[in-house]
Amino acid sequence: MNKVLSSLPKHAALLFASFLALVPTIFMISTALKTEQEYAVDKLSFPRMPVLENFRAVLVDSPFLWWMLNSLILVAGAVVISTIVACLAAYAIARMEFRGRDTLLAISTSLMAVPPIVMIVPLFVLYSRIGLISTYQGAILIYAGLITPFSVYLLTTFFRTVPNELFESARMDGANDFVILLKIVLPLSAPALVTLLVVNSLYVWNDLLIAIIFLQDDAKRTLMAGISVFQGRYNNQVPLTMAGMVIASAPMLILYISFQKYFIRGLMAGAVK
């Protein structure tokens, strides 16, 4: 009994923190289910008669699903390229001796601290000249580059923890480096790879800066660029806008709730970069 009483203030504080963390989500969902008229007179309480009309209007009038598909293509492309490049490099850095190894790792790690906006100007000028503006491949290349330093850093750290004996016995069996990487190191690295998948996918999916500069064509717009246009267009229709935001945030929220273990592990590892 005493124990329960003593933890009461802690619960109160945590409930308050949880409330603050969830308020925008609750407001977003609750408002999306209201009509414009109901929102005009009552902004705070839950909808009396929930309506789905706003969702229908958003899905019919705005290309949300198309934007999501674009974002998904970019996430897939960038994450696959970055993972392959980083696995190869991290394996060499962690398990091989060569000149310039430490310098390479130091440079790659430093690049994590360079703000993406700094790289924009020359890439934009170059892309305009060679016709890569508003192409998937152009944007994928930039995203892959931006997320790779962290991938290399994380994988190098992880590969170094793989016990030496595993390598030696594999080498005795005549396996070359590529086979060792593929058959021994990668299966052991599943946790690190899942972390990378989470951190990198969130980065590309959530990015706005690269998306609005390099994908200006309507047909190539990502979800994040799309919603910033969408919200300006329906500035005064708050319930409609919120329905759009519910649809836009649904994929990540659903993934987060279904795979919390991996997300939390990924977020924690991603934070310590």
Added chain:
Amino acid sequence: MNRTSRLTPYLYVAPLVLLMAFVFGYPLVRIFEFSFKMVRGIDGPWIGLRNYQLVLGQDLFWESVLHNLQLLLAIPVMVVVSLFVAILLYERVAGWKLYRIIVFVPFVLAIPIIAVVMKRMFQFSGPVNEVLRWLSLDFMALDWIGSSEVALWTVMILIIWRESALGIILFLARMMSLDESVIEAAKLEGANWWQRARYIILPQMRGVIEFFVVVSTITMLSAVFAYVYVIGGGRGGPGTATVVVEFYIFNALIRTSLPGIASAASVMLFLVSVLLIFPLFRARRRAALDEATR
């Protein structure tokens, strides 16, 4: 045989080197070059320091620098909030895992989405002001988005709300690696919550707090574009109230098509971020050192 094996490492790192050279190397060389040129289209004549003179002589540039500096004020608040919540979670009260899932939500939601939602919540006739009036705090019911004196503070509230979740994640990860027997012993000795937090947990958090402060400084100076783009209606508004350096560069490049000006500002921002790399590395090393010597 020997030669191929000496070449092997380079084959493995070649894709990385190429990718980094393209996405980081090429732009970093070119911004320096462009910053001394009057670039029209894809290239232009050398003009010495004119771009820098133009940028440094422009009020808007200094105003945007000041805005970035003002955002630094959010960091102490983020540290305190994150530490407090992280310690509470670390105590593992009943249901702590559920609380943890909830307080991480701000970090999972994308910045543009959350900025759109907050913008509607903080509208002059929006729900936040309605609650404030209901609480008879009418004097606090400000024009959060539409007033040029308040808008940047609203951006700051939003940043604190989201980035504190990162702090919680980071601090909690560090706490979970602490030696629990010391804390248990202190509990048995009768140390209360505050004493345990203040004298046992906090001293061991120095490194990770420093790390969070450095990372947040980098964020405030160079990674708040998505926040201000949405809150400022794509124009850094109202007026120029939410223009930050990133937005200044974006404007110079996209709206006024002056890559030379944008490059001069980019070079300065890059140099600032280089200065911050050293504290970042030191803080990371020290954070790792704590772990090694615990």
